[in-house]
Amino acid sequence: MAIDPSADRPVYxxxxxxIRARIEGGELRPGQRLPAExxxxxxxxxxxxxxxxxxAMLRGEGLIVTELRGSRVREAGEAATVEIAPGxxxxxxxxxxxxxRQIGVAxxxxxxxxxxxxxxxxxxxxxxTIVKAGDEG
Amino acid sequence: MAIDPSADRPVYxxxxxxIRARIEGGELRPGQRLPAExxxxxxxxxxxxxxxxxxAMLRGEGLIVTELRGSRVREAGEAATVEIAPGxxxxxxxxxxxxxRQIGVAxxxxxxxxxxxxxxxxxxxxxxTIVKAGDEG
DNA sequence: ACGTATTTGTACGTATGTATC
DNA sequence: AGATACATACGTACAAATACG
Numbered sequence: 001m002a003i004d005p006s007a008d009r010p011v012y013x014x015x016x017x018x019i020r021a022r023i024e025g026g027e028l029r030p031g032q033r034l035p036a037e038x039x040x041x042x043x044x045x046x047x048x049x050x051x052x053x054x055x056a057m058l059r060g061e062g063l064i065v066t067e068l069r070g071s072r073v074r075e076a077g078e079a080a081t082v083e084i085a086p087g088x089x090x091x092x093x094x095x096x097x098x099x100x101r102q103i104g105v106a107x108x109x110x111x112x113x114x115x116x117x118x119x120x121x122x123x124x125x126x127x128x129t130i131v132k133a134g135d136e137g
Numbered sequence: 138m139a140i141d142p143s144a145d146r147p148v149y150x151x152x153x154x155x156i157r158a159r160i161e162g163g164e165l166r167p168g169q170r171l172p173a174e175x176x177x178x179x180x181x182x183x184x185x186x187x188x189x190x191x192x193a194m195l196r197g198e199g200l201i202v203t204e205l206r207g208s209r210v211r212e213a214g215e216a217a218t219v220e221i222a223p224g225x226x227x228x229x230x231x232x233x234x235x236x237x238r239q240i241g242v243a244x245x246x247x248x249x250x251x252x253x254x255x256x257x258x259x260x261x262x263x264x265x266t267i268v269k270a271g272d273e274g
Numbered sequence: 275a276c277g278t279a280t281t282t283g284t285a286c287g288t289a290t291g292t293a294t295c
Numbered sequence: 296a297g298a299t300a301c302a303t304a305c306g307t308a309c310a311a312a313t314a315c316g
Contacts, residue, residue: 005304010302010303010304011303011304012303012304013234016234017234020233020234036280036281036282037281037282038280038281046304046305047304047305047306048305048306049303049304049305049306050303050304050305052282052283053303053304055282056193057234060197060231060244060245061231061232061233061234062230062231063233066282067281067282067312067313068281068282068283068311068312068313069280069281069282069312069313069314070280070281070282071282079228081226084270085270086223086270086271086272087269087270088269088270089218089267089268089269089270090227090249090267090268090269090270091216091249091263091264091266091267091268092229092247092248092249092263093199093246093247093263093264094197094198094199094231094245094246094247095198096157096198096200097150097153097154097157097194097198107197108231109230109231110229110230110231110247110263111229112227112228112229126228126229126230126247127230129228130226130227130228131226131227131228132224132225132226132227133221133222133223133224133225133226133227133270133271134223134270135223135272142285147283147284147285148284148285149284149285173299173300173301174300174301175299175300183285183286184285184286184287185286185287186284186285186286186287187284187285187286189301189302190284190285203301204293204301205292205293205294205300205301205302206293206294206295206299206300206301207299207300207301208301
């Protein structure tokens with residue numbers, strides 16, 4: 001699998017596809033370190049800009065996390081189950097950056113917005129929470 | 138409010154903060170067109186790169202959508218309510234790009250993963266769906 | 275304790291492509 | 296056709312955090 005700069009699909013998306021396939025195919029396992037940006041630059045002869053765009057894309061999809069020392073495949077992590085009463089509403093959205101820091105959630109992770117029948121809302125990190133509908137409060 | 142290149146917080150984050158505050162403060166209303174990238178370049182004397190990073194950040198937060206003609210504040214849109222039976226589990230995550238296209242959901246919008254007691258799952262766009270726990274199937 | 279190497283973060287520049295008005 | 300505006304993609308440079316010897 002290689003990258004074709006003359007293809008219709010942008011270089012950075014091709015690289016993201018390639019890495020995504022390696023993650024979903026199990027070639028890159030949860031917790032495993034990804035090659036450095038410079039490795040991809042050297043391997044495919046593309047610019048660092050393109051590599052960084054690809055990484056940003058995968059980060060946005062929640063597939064990888066990036067720290068100063070490199071990126072790694074996100075680990076699923078055990079999610080706690082929260083039971084909710086009938087009439088409770090649930091939706092999700094991306095947190096703003098201040099919220100993200102406050103809740104202590106990584107980039108690329110949505111928050112669950114849980115509104116109970118009284119109108120009170122809770123914000124929970126979607127990667128640490130599974131909401132289960134119960135038959136009573 | 139201005140941007141201080143010598144501040145600790147990066148220029149692009151300062152700009153994102155500024156635009157986010159304008160959105161949350163109602164100065165920029167849902168559906169309203171944002172100034173062009175070049176306007177921000179001129180207004181604050183920063184590079185287009187920094188402006189684009191700020192926009193990407195806000196896009197990732199689901200606050201704005203960007204098209205070829207410019208960016209605008211995302212409109213909430215009427216969300217349909219879906220009732221779920223007791224025992225049904227709900228969580229959320231970001232879709233991968235192929236999923237995003239398949240479901241027809243904009244960038245920056247998470248998907249709700251709904252698993253009924255039999256184990257079957259549904260993917261729904263979180264900005265168009267509110268899940269409501271019912272007291273029976 | 276210190277310097278060095280590695281790696282990502284930020285920020286500037288330039289150029290070309292493409293869609294819209 | 297021309298102007299506008301965003302998308303992609305290359306380049307460079309320096310800063311900051313971490314890891315290593």
